[in-house]
Amino acid sequence: MENDPALYIGLMSGTSLDGVDAALVALAPDAPPRLLATHADPMPETLRGQLLALCHADSVSFAELAAAEHAFCHLQARAVTALLGHYGIAADAVTAVGSHGQTVEHAPDGHGGGPPYTLQLDNPSLLAELTGCRVVADFRRRDLAAGGQAAPLAPAFHRALFHDSGEERMVLNLGGFANITWLPQDGGAPLGFDTGPANVLLDAWCQRHGHGRFDEDGAWAASGSVDPTLLERLLAEPFFHQPPPRSTGRELFHPGWLESHLSGGESPADVQATLAELTAASVAQGIGQLLGSRPLTLIIGGGGAHNADLCRRLAAHLPRATLRSADDWGWPADWIEAGAFAWLAYRRLNRLPGNLPSVTGAAGERVLGGVYAP
Incomplete structure (x- = not known):
């Protein structure tokens, strides 16, 4: 039915770098979001070290970026697969996965006179390949392009x-x-x-x-x-x-x-x-x-x-x-951020704005994120 809830998964790995959170959320028009299930995969120490080094490096190589992104994407995929497997849900039953990615640098006002930027390590194409799910990702840069801070989005x-x-x-x-x-x-x-x-x-x-x-x-x-x-x-x-x-x-x-x-x-x-x-x-x-x-x-x-x-x-x-x-x-304190990116994926697929200009300072409401088919 058109108004039946659809299943979305939100992925979040915050600045604490303690792991990837995966939240299964039911979303439907004119109904509050419902958190159905959760799974957390801890951050391996090697990957945590790589990500911390990237956050504080004066310069990095493309190979270092690619290696960290690849490992991070596989961690995300494991979290999605574990969540679906534990609850017996097929990948094609999920409308989309909303992936925030891992922020390694955020400079919405630019740096040293340069243009504004925000960088989240992510590989939504690979994530779609590994999970068999449609992926919505790269939420922040559309708000940034409209003159906003790209944060907070929740x-x-x-x-x-x-x-x-x-x-x-x-x-x-x-x-x-x-x-x-x-x-x-x-x-x-x-x-x-x-x-x-x-x-x-x-x-x-x-x-x-x-x-x-x-x-x-x-x-x-x-x-x-x-x-x-x-x-x-x-x-x-x-x-x-x-x-x-x-x-x-x-x-x-x-x-x-x-x-x-x-x-x-x-x-x-x-x-x-x-x-x-x-x-x-x-x-x-x-x-x-x-x-x-x-x-x-x-x-x-x-x-x-x-x-x-x-x-x-x-x-x-x-x-x-x-x-x-x-x-x-009824919404556990640890799962708001992951839930937010499931909700933002829902907004993207329904062509609804995901930002609040009153919060980010963007020139107006914008539909956030890009879509990657499995």
């Missing part, structure tokens, strides 16, 4: 999931980086932008000091004390004071950026606490830019939603906000 999906005319809501994604989406209760255009680093620096500092891949529950940060002088230096970064639209990535916020602000001799636990406070303070600052001190419901998604210390810090900075997990709406 806010349009946030509106489809979470808008409510009864209250002011804001969605906070705490992935490698933090971004916010304001969903005005009067139905006005959503607004949103990247507020700064979330897990990217916390994870890197944790790994550097032998505390694992990430600071589980924020326990290490909670054991330290915020260094107010360091926090002030970090918050002086001009990015935090730019008006939206704005977006960022590892090009700016990376371990070298942090180290350039250290005076030496700081307690590692205190630095971790200060990084957690940096995330909370910059998120609160961004929310204040949009809503001032008005009451709101803050819906939290991404890996940082599980960080109790970080959530406590957010609550302290936002006393008039009610913090809730995306899980409360």
Whole structure:
């Protein structure tokens, strides 16, 4: 039937580089998206190292790019195949796979006087070949071509999931980086932008000091004390004071950026606490830019939603906000981003815009992505 839901798979590998998420989503006109099944494939250490090297390299060879892209595409294909196999779904039952790709550099304002660009490693042709599924990919560059930041793209999906005319809501994604989406209760255009680093620096500092891949529950940060002088230096970064639209990535916020602000001799636990406070303070600052001190419901998604210390810090900075997990709406906090790219693939195949000019600053609404047949 024409209005029966269609099956889409969204693929996402974020800036944390911890793996590929595959989300199976049912989508139909005039119906909310429904998350049916999920699968996560962890990032192999060799590939993670390759991708990190690309993110921070001054120069790379085409062979290095091709090798990383090839390995990443095979990881994506394994995630799709495992998801379908576990639930007994044939590839031809999936309308399309929406592939975000792996961002290795994002410079929407250009670099050194050059043109704007954003680079996601991806090979949708190979992904279609390996999975037998139609693939929709390269979502960001159409918005960029229209003068936008090409990020964040999830806010349009946030509106489809979470808008409510009864209250002011804001969605906070705490992935490698933090971004916010304001969903005005009067139905006005959503607004949103990247507020700064979330897990990217916390994870890197944790790994550097032998505390694992990430600071589980924020326990290490909670054991330290915020260094107010360091926090002030970090918050002086001009990015935090730019008006939206704005977006960022590892090009700016990376371990070298942090180290350039250290005076030496700081307690590692205190630095971790200060990084957690940096995330909370910059998120609160961004929310204040949009809503001032008005009451709101803050819906939290991404890996940082599980960080109790970080959530406590957010609550302290936002006393008039009610913090809730995306899980409360039946959509697990870890699966919003992957779900968004299933939804964006649906929008592309139905010739519907996927960006929000009020968020990205693009000249207008645009249909995003290219289509690759199996």
